[in-house]
Amino acid sequence: MNEQPEMNDFFTEMVLKLGAAGIEQPRLEARLLLAHVKKCEVAKIFSTINLTDEEKQNATELLKRRLAHEPLDKIVGHREFFKADFIVNRDVLSPRPDTETLIESVLKYYTDLGASLQILDLGTGSGCIIESLLLEYQTAHGVAVDVSAAALAVARKNAKKLGILPRLDFVQADWFATDFAENISKCGAQKFDVIVTNPPYIPSGDIDDLAPEVRDFDPRSALDGGADGFDSYQRIAEIAPELLVSGGRIFIEAGVGQAERIAAIFASKGLKLVEMRADLAGIARCVVMRKK
Ligand SMILES: C[S@@+](CC[C@H](N)C(=O)[O-])C[C@H]1O[C@@H](n2cnc3c(N)ncnc32)[C@H](O)[C@@H]1O
Numbered sequence: 001m002n003e004q005p006e007m008n009d010f011f012t013e014m015v016l017k018l019g020a021a022g023i024e025q026p027r028l029e030a031r032l033l034l035a036h037v038k039k040c041e042v043a044k045i046f047s048t049i050n051l052t053d054e055e056k057q058n059a060t061e062l063l064k065r066r067l068a069h070e071p072l073d074k075i076v077g078h079r080e081f082f083k084a085d086f087i088v089n090r091d092v093l094s095p096r097p098d099t100e101t102l103i104e105s106v107l108k109y110y111t112d113l114g115a116s117l118q119i120l121d122l123g124t125g126s127g128c129i130i131e132s133l134l135l136e137y138q139t140a141h142g143v144a145v146d147v148s149a150a151a152l153a154v155a156r157k158n159a160k161k162l163g164i165l166p167r168l169d170f171v172q173a174d175w176f177a178t179d180f181a182e183n184i185s186k187c188g189a190q191k192f193d194v195i196v197t198n199p200p201y202i203p204s205g206d207i208d209d210l211a212p213e214v215r216d217f218d219p220r221s222a223l224d225g226g227a228d229g230f231d232s233y234q235r236i237a238e239i240a241p242e243l244l245v246s247g248g249r250i251f252i253e254a255g256v257g258q259a260e261r262i263a264a265i266f267a268s269k270g271l272k273l274v275e276m277r278a279d280l281a282g283i284a285r286c287v288v289m290r291k292k
Contacts, residue, residue: 127155199232259284
């Protein structure tokens with residue numbers, strides 16, 4: 001008995017609808033949605049038996065969400081980043097492959113994976129940066145900061161799932177607060193060997209023009225970098241020198257075309273430029289600065 005044709009019809013219909021809605025990889029996305037509904041590996045969706053009525057209903061519901069441009073990772077509730085799988089929802093920025101440049105850069109400068117580094121993550125979101133680092137540096141300790149309590153709840157779930165909860169503290173704080181550095185210094189480590197940050201850096205006026213997947217489903221607080229996109233960089237440059245140990249480094253994610261100005265902002269606060277590291281598309285994505 002071969003029941004695949006019905007599955008193929010359902011799949012083809014999904015692909016056509018996704019394509020018509022302007023989704024870039026309709027076949028791949030249809031496969032991923034079906035694999036999620038069938039709770040099977042993507043490669044196995046055509047060799048599994050047909051969809052039950054309930055699965056068809058589920059798949060139709062999920063398709064409707066994707067056709068409304070909700071990103072696939074937020075529909076299925078998780079996303080791969082570097083070497084791990086992170087829970088995501090609408091309270092956090094979907095981790096981007098470009099951000100892996102920060103992890104690679106830290107690994108380049110801190111080659112001893114047994115080093116007991118103290119790491120601070122400013123704007124942790126899902127926790128993808130700091131938690132990837134704590135998985136690499138098995139005796140390191142981290143502090144994950146975010147202004148959003150909802151984002152911190154996701155980061156905490158991820159830390160638990162990845163088995164690193166005992167080595168990570170969570171702090172809800174706003175880096176624009178005047179006593180921010182003082183408060184962070186009070187939790188655990190007083191100063192940090194490494195700071196990582198991927199702050200919001202989209203100019204406010206550009207947000208309406210972003211793809212609906214980003215504009216409507218990533219939190220505004222994860223995107224909006226103020227009038228020219230540099231508000232958070234300016235503020236983080238003011239507080240970073242106080243929070244770094246002497247010789248410590250900060251790894252800053254840059255938006256397209258922002259790296260030179262970021263380096264200048266941090267240099268004006270006494271940090272020394274170490275490197276501007278490009279992502280796979282050749283865009284200067286990670287600015288590395290060092291405290292003398
Ligand atoms: C671009 S997202 C980065 C999330 C995650 N680190 C990543 O790379 O996927 C920026 C994060 O900074 C947080 N954030 C924005 N403004 C903040 C502020 N003033 N103080 C603390 N956190 C802030 C946002 O809530 C958001 O989670």
